[in-house]
Amino acid sequence: MSFAYRADIDGLRAIAVLLVIFNHIGLSIFPGGYIGVDIFFVISGYLITLILSKEIQNQTFSIGRFYKKRVVRLAPAYFTVLSVVSLVAWQVMLPDELSRYFDSVFYATFLMANIYMQREVGDYFSQSVNEVPLLHLWSLGVEEQFYIFWPLILLCFMKRSNRQWGLLMVGSFILMSLLYAQQQLSVNAEKAYYSMPVRAFELLLGALICFLPQIKWSKWLAQTLVWSCLALLLGTAMWLDHATPFPGAMALIPCLATALIIYIGQSVQSQNVVLTNRFSLWMGKISYPLYLWHWPVIVLFSIYMLPVNAGYQLAMVLLSIALAYLTYRYIEQPSKGFVMAANYKVILSGFVAPALCFIGVAQLVSQHQGFPERLSPQVQNQMAALNSFAHGIRQKCHSFPNPGTLANPQDCVLGVEKPQIDFMLIGDSHANSYTGLLDVWAKDAGLRGYDSTQDTTIYLPGVQRGRGEHEVTAFQARNDAIEAHLKQHHYQFVVMSAAFSQYLDAGHDLHPSAEEGSQAANHLDSYFAGLQAAVDSALASSEYVVMLMDVPVIDPDQANCSLRREWLGIERECAVSADEFQQSNAPIYQWMNELQQQYPQLIVVEPTKVLCDAKQCDLSVEGTPLYRNQDDDHLSFKGSEALGQAYLQQYGNPLKSL
Numbered sequence: 001m002s003f004a005y006r007a008d009i010d011g012l013r014a015i016a017v018l019l020v021i022f023n024h025i026g027l028s029i030f031p032g033g034y035i036g037v038d039i040f041f042v043i044s045g046y047l048i049t050l051i052l053s054k055e056i057q058n059q060t061f062s063i064g065r066f067y068k069k070r071v072v073r074l075a076p077a078y079f080t081v082l083s084v085v086s087l088v089a090w091q092v093m094l095p096d097e098l099s100r101y102f103d104s105v106f107y108a109t110f111l112m113a114n115i116y117m118q119r120e121v122g123d124y125f126s127q128s129v130n131e132v133p134l135l136h137l138w139s140l141g142v143e144e145q146f147y148i149f150w151p152l153i154l155l156c157f158m159k160r161s162n163r164q165w166g167l168l169m170v171g172s173f174i175l176m177s178l179l180y181a182q183q184q185l186s187v188n189a190e191k192a193y194y195s196m197p198v199r200a201f202e203l204l205l206g207a208l209i210c211f212l213p214q215i216k217w218s219k220w221l222a223q224t225l226v227w228s229c230l231a232l233l234l235g236t237a238m239w240l241d242h243a244t245p246f247p248g249a250m251a252l253i254p255c256l257a258t259a260l261i262i263y264i265g266q267s268v269q270s271q272n273v274v275l276t277n278r279f280s281l282w283m284g285k286i287s288y289p290l291y292l293w294h295w296p297v298i299v300l301f302s303i304y305m306l307p308v309n310a311g312y313q314l315a316m317v318l319l320s321i322a323l324a325y326l327t328y329r330y331i332e333q334p335s336k337g338f339v340m341a342a343n344y345k346v347i348l349s350g351f352v353a354p355a356l357c358f359i360g361v362a363q364l365v366s367q368h369q370g371f372p373e374r375l376s377p378q379v380q381n382q383m384a385a386l387n388s389f390a391h392g393i394r395q396k397c398h399s400f401p402n403p404g405t406l407a408n409p410q411d412c413v414l415g416v417e418k419p420q421i422d423f424m425l426i427g428d429s430h431a432n433s434y435t436g437l438l439d440v441w442a443k444d445a446g447l448r449g450y451d452s453t454q455d456t457t458i459y460l461p462g463v464q465r466g467r468g469e470h471e472v473t474a475f476q477a478r479n480d481a482i483e484a485h486l487k488q489h490h491y492q493f494v495v496m497s498a499a500f501s502q503y504l505d506a507g508h509d510l511h512p513s514a515e516e517g518s519q520a521a522n523h524l525d526s527y528f529a530g531l532q533a534a535v536d537s538a539l540a541s542s543e544y545v546v547m548l549m550d551v552p553v554i555d556p557d558q559a560n561c562s563l564r565r566e567w568l569g570i571e572r573e574c575a576v577s578a579d580e581f582q583q584s585n586a587p588i589y590q591w592m593n594e595l596q597q598q599y600p601q602l603i604v605v606e607p608t609k610v611l612c613d614a615k616q617c618d619l620s621v622e623g624t625p626l627y628r629n630q631d632d633d634h635l636s637f638k639g640s641e642a643l644g645q646a647y648l649q650q651y652g653n654p655l656k657s658l
Contacts, residue, residue, distance in 0.1 A: 006265055007276045008262070008270035008275045009043055009047070009265070010283075010285060011280040012039055012043055012258060012262070013039075013043065014279075014281075014283035014287060015039065015233065015274075015280075016037070016040050016043070016287065017283065018036070019035060019036035020033055020037060020291065020294070021033075021290070021320065024294065025298060025308075025313045025316050025317065027313070030237045030238060031238070031242065032236055032237045035233070035251075035253075038254045038255050039255075040291075041143070042262070044143055044203060045202070045204060045206025046206035046207065049207035049209075049210045050210050052066070053210050056154060056155055056159070062343070063155075064343035064347075067347060068339070068341075068346045068347055069339060070147065071346050071350040072339045072346060072350065074288075075351050076335040077288060077327050077331055077332050078140070079354045079358075081292040081296065082105065082134075082358060085133050086101075086105065086358075092303050092304075092567075092568060093303070093370075094375075095370030095372040095375070095383070096369075097131060098365060098371065099365060099369055100131075101132075101134070102365040102366060103116065104116050104117075106358075106366075107141075108141070111144040112141050113137035113138050114138035114142050115141065115194070117138045118194045121135065122191070123190045125242040128556070130298070130299060131299065131557070133300075134295075135299075136291065136292075136295040137292075142194070142195075143203070146203050150207075157169055166211040167211040167212065170207050170208045173200065173201070174201045174208065177200040178248075180198060181198040181199075181247055181248045181249075181251075182248045184198050185246075185248045193246065201255075205255045205259045208259070212263060216267065217267050219268065225264055226265075229257040229258070229261045230274055232257040233254055233257050236253050261275075286327075286328045289324040290320055292327075293320045293327070294317075297319050297320045298316055304570060305564065305572045335350075375567065376567075378623070379567045382625055384638065385624050385638035385639055385642070386560055386627075386628065386629040387629055387636070389637060390433050390435050391432055393435075394412065394435055396408065396412060397411065397435075398429070398452075399429070399432075399453070399454050403454055403457065403474045403478035403481070404477035404478065404481045407450075407451070409421060409450045414438050414439045414442050414450065414451055415439060415441075415443050415445070415447045415448050415449050416442065416443055417448070420448065421448050421449070421450045421491065422493070423447065423448075423492055423546075423655075424450045424489075424494050425497070426451075426453065426459050426482055427453055427458060427459060427496050428453060428455060428456055428497075428499060429499075430550055431451075431495075431497035433636075433637075434635065434640055435451055435637070435640065436638065436640030436643075437548075437643050438451070438495065440641050440644035441648065444648060444655075444656075457474070457478045457479070458498035458500075459479055459482055459498070459534045460510065460527070460530025460531065461479050461480075461483045461530065461533045462512060462513055462529070462530060463510050463526050464476060464510070464511055464513045465509060483537055486537055487540070487541065489541060490541055491541060492543055493543060493546055495548060497547070497548035498550070499550055500588040501585045501587075501588055502633075504524070504587060504588070511523070512526055531591060532598075535595055535599050535602055539601055543601065544601045544603055544658045545602050546604075546654070546655075546658070547603070547605065548605050548607065549592075549605065549606045551607070551608055551617075551626070552576050552617050553632055555632065556630045556632045557630075559625065559630055560629060560630075561574035561619055562620035562623065562624075562625050574620055575618050576616065576617050576619065577615075577617075578612045578614060578616050603658070607644075607647055609651065610650055611643070620639075621642040622646065624642035626640075
């Protein structure tokens with residue numbers, strides 16, 4: 001059964017795929033370009049329902065033939081892209097990345113990429129998705145899961161009812177899906193984005209068109225409405241952004257606009273220049289392979305750490321179009337002939353066989369943990385550094401469930417083993433991440449240290465954080481325990497560290513504890529008063545206080561920059577702006593200067609002197625990555641050790657003079 005060619009639908013496909021691509025490459029003019037997927041859903045729901053309804057009415061419907069046609073339409077380009085991307089992934093991805101990639105391949109092969117993204121990726125708009133080459137296949141998962149049920153529902157219903165009942169049925173399903181979508185947005189918006197039941201109303205809006213009575217439109221009215229809908233699509237892509245609750249009711253705007261264009265086109269042949277020009281028609285024909293290729297290309301550029309500028313954005317688009325055309329011309333077009341073959345042969349050879357191959361490879365890669373033996377020994381060492389976590393290595397010394405409990409000094413030795421403990425390290429997880437550095441310094445100085453640190457708990461005696469009972473209790477319990485410990489023990493010096501600049505954020509809501517009254521007027525006053533009280537408390541127990549200043553905050557993707565540079569053999573600058581680092585920490589340094597004038601026994605140490613010059617701060621030392629893998633502000637244990645060694649070589653040991 002054949003249907004008249006709809007040029008306007010190819011034009012809509014072109015708009016859809018270009019909006020998605022422009023959004024993904026980072027064109028700020030289209031922050032809502034993700035609505036291109038919603039346009040695709042409406043088109044798909046319309047075309048598939050149109051074909052199914054005609055076949056059911058003519059009693060020629062076959063479920064086997066339906067799925068055979070789906071295989072012929074989707075599988076050749078789909079498995080071609082999976083094959084090429086998998087080969088490239090083997091060459092450029094690190095072991096943990098390769099393992100995660102083939103986990104996604106496993107799900108994508110079963111047309112369940114959306115379920116994988118729900119479970120493992122989460123927020124579609126997060127920065128981390130730049131390392132997920134098959135992220136975009138979630139939409140195909142939604143479609144094919146919908147088409148598992150929709151042909152059978154349509155078959156059962158249309159055999160027993162007329163067009164009016166079909167309209168009522170589809171309308172009811174749309175309402176149920178839309179209400180469910182709105183409910184899920186308030187429960188878990190990130191997971192709702194990928195959900196088939198949440199997205200079903202978009203496909204059903206396309207299906208609804210097939211049950212609507214045709215209207216005689218005047219040419220002028222039809223063209224006016226089409227232009228208005230196109231303007232609405234463009235305006236929506238420019239107006240919506242990542243913060244918009246979506247899909248839900250907001251998705252009705254692009255979906256209804258698309259549906260109206262398709263509905264009008266049933267009665268009046270579209271002559272809209274945007275939809276029917278030669279470029280739009282050509283782009284519409286390659287829209288499916290173009291959609292498949294564009295995101296892996298973007299991820300590849302990200303893996304190679306190429307800058308996001310106009311030149312590279314254009315290169316991404318052109319490369320995607322070239323690959324899409326080649327796939328359309330040499331893979332999709334020749335494959336159309338298989339539609340005449342037997343159903344089972346096409347399904348077995350076109351889908352089941354390649355699916356089994358990909359499943360086998362995915363399982364093999366998973367069992368071998370991404371084949372780390374692909375990497376040189378130097379790269380493997382760097383990878384080990386990235387994955388060395390101080391909170392794991394020193395788990396007996398950091399973050400107890402009961403914040404009022406301090407670590408056992410016998411389990412938490414820094415430096416040399418000897419009876420006397422010379423110093424104590426206190427602070428939050430950033431203090432914990434400095435244990436590698438302090439271990440190096442303490443061994444060099446012949447000292448023994450003791451560390452007891454707690455997540456998100458800077459030592460600020462007399463200060464509370466937050467207004468919730470649990471948070472206040474935990475923060476106070478920890479600091480009360482530290483304060484009591486310092487009163488009972490004497491050390492040569494006390495080392496303090498924390499994510500100092502992050503506590504400048506008023507969201508931490510620092511304020512005087514009930515015992516201290518309300519001398520401090522606001523968050524920053526309370527913060528400074530707490531630092532002053534911390535120095536007072538420590539000096540009552542020791543001769544000196546050492547403040548270890550924090551390291552720069554980076555983009556999490558930059559943590560493995562030096563490792564990726566070595567692995568790929570490319571020249572890339574792995575550094576962050578020194579000026580931004582200095583500006584974000586300026587109030588802290590000013591306070592430290594004031595405290596040093598008040599307390600001569602306060603020693604402020606800046607390990608970042610090793611990393612930073614006037615322009616930039618490096619993210620590695622002597623080839624060792626400094627930060628934990630995919631972390632924006634914590635040193636790895638090996639990185640901390642390397643930073644400690646480098647500081648010794650350049651500036652000597654600050655602990656020896658105490």
